[in-house]
Amino acid sequence: MLIGASTSAIFDKLGIDGGFKMFHDAGMNCVDFGFDWYCNIWKYRRGETEDIIFTRPQEEITEFFRPFKAAADKYGIKIHQAHAPFPSWIDTKIENSENTNAFALEAIKKCFPLLKMMDCRLLIVHPAFPGYADKLEADDEWDLNIRFYSSLIEDAKKYDVIVCLENMFVSKGRKIFSAICQDPMEAAAYVDELNDMAGETRFGFCYDTGHGLLIGQDVYSTLKVLGDRVVALHVHDNDGLEDRHVAPYMGILDWERFIKGLKAINYKGAMTLEIGTLQHIYPLELMTDAYSLSAKAAKYFMQKAELADE
């Protein structure tokens, strides 16, 4: 039974060894490694590239991340999935978008050799989509993303990686709106079309419970439509108003529906919490306990959904 959490800012707060020790002590055995934490695309757009590791040669980047793998091994933590830098794409109306988008794609591609080094097979890559005001026509958005994801097929095959799409949202003021891949039929179509184009299973879906909740989506029926395309999860809660990334039961998500959904699709992946906000709420002394409770919740979900211990 793989239970884990996204790494977020943990290594900044506790160091590499301390971070993995915290996950271990909290009862977790895997993580969603956040490459995005080391690659701020917006900073790159502004020309602030000095501390962006992904601007450096591949060997240097690999060496940078090697200690993370060593520490994970030391504490018996599996790097089950990794989060690619995001945004994957910025609107072409934004200044310096051409360079930025080229860099974002290059940075995502640089994650593949890192995954091999980390013995990780799942890379979560956000779809390409603009903000609320510049919403694309559905067909243009489809073509853009098919082009974008299909450019990753070669690397996914070479490094034996499954690229995961994720359900997204946009906001206007304080109001949240549905965005790309929130419609499960559309998400399923993306995954199937890309796999057909790859000629093998190279794409899957990472369902984000918090993003679904923000648009008032029923988690059970959504998971049911997505079926076995769901190979990874971002499990977190919120108040339905903001993407707060808090622990289960700290918000308003109907977790019984979530459990029912997991059971319906016989989910086989890891229960990965994306609860980085806890790292900012709790003092370091309470971090392990805070994560421990969430780990217990994740274990509860898996047991109640009667998911096989794989």
Place this chain on the structure above:
Amino acid sequence: MNNGLRPSERDSGIELLKAVAAFMIVLGHCTLTLHGQSLLMPLEGGAVEGGVPTRSAQLLLLNLFRYGAKFSNNVFIIASTWFLADSRTWRKHKWLTILFEYWLFSWVFMALALLIRGGDVSRSALLVSLFPFSMMGNWFISAYLIIYPLHPIMNKALGSLGQRRHLRLALAATLMYFGMGFFEDVFFYNRLVLWIVMYIDVVYIKRYARDFCESTRKNAIALAAGVFGWIGIVLTANYLGLNSELFALVPGKWIRNTNPFPVIVAFALFNLLRGRGLRSPAINYMSGLSMLIYIIHENIMVRGYFRPWAVNLLRERFPGIQPLPTVLLLTLAVLTGTLAIAVAYERLLKRHLVKLAGKCTLLACRLWPKIEDRIIK
């Protein structure tokens, strides 16, 4: 023809209806062979006159089979439209795969016909085989390949109308093509127009008449009315034809896609079977082959040469064989052969074709925007 979900995930109620429709369409087309339609070689002993008034229950039944083919077309159009109605995009790879399948079977059967007949193949049939999409080798597949990429635009256009104007459009189109069009081809009627009209109607019903769609009672009434009207129209046409020279051609004329009764029956059955929670991998698998069944059994070479050859063979083996058993045996043979080819293709060849379509889609994804950018600049 499918909703974009994998066959295993589809609603088996709908899939069952599609599987039955696939059988009925083969039955209807085999009846057409016996009636001597669209053949490229003669039937030994001549064709059985079809679509004419008759006192023979057997021949009346054959007329009914032909109505069955129309019903099946309606089922496929309704099922396809139902799932396309909410879609905002079209899958280029899926489209290309169907196009390649269409082409592959067309060329394979053309090669076989040329080989078996020593090159003695109709020129026009060769042309159709070479360009099956544009020359409408199968009208349904060609129409689907046109409608599918257009459907996001049609959805958007219909959405922008709002309910009242959409209703006006649906009623006007239905009156033009299923009302007046039932009696005669009017208003530049063709099968693409038929599909577009049905698309407008189905989208309206799905978007604005959900109560009707979900009501068992209302659909049961519609089904009864459709069946009653359907049988009534067959018997009426036959009666009129038998009793007046003036109406002699009516039975044949009313066997058309614009006959409203098979449409009503198809839609009522679709609603009654949908969402019943039926899940059957076997039904879904069979139904998943319906597109291939259509492509194979109605291929111009199969239709023009193989089916009449099979009828001739049956007549030679069973001298004096009646029309009804001839059609049933022919249907059995065509269906078995078609299914065997479809299954073999699915297991052995399909993945290669899917891969090829994938590569072509990738190439198109990279090249096409550049071409568009150039044109726009």
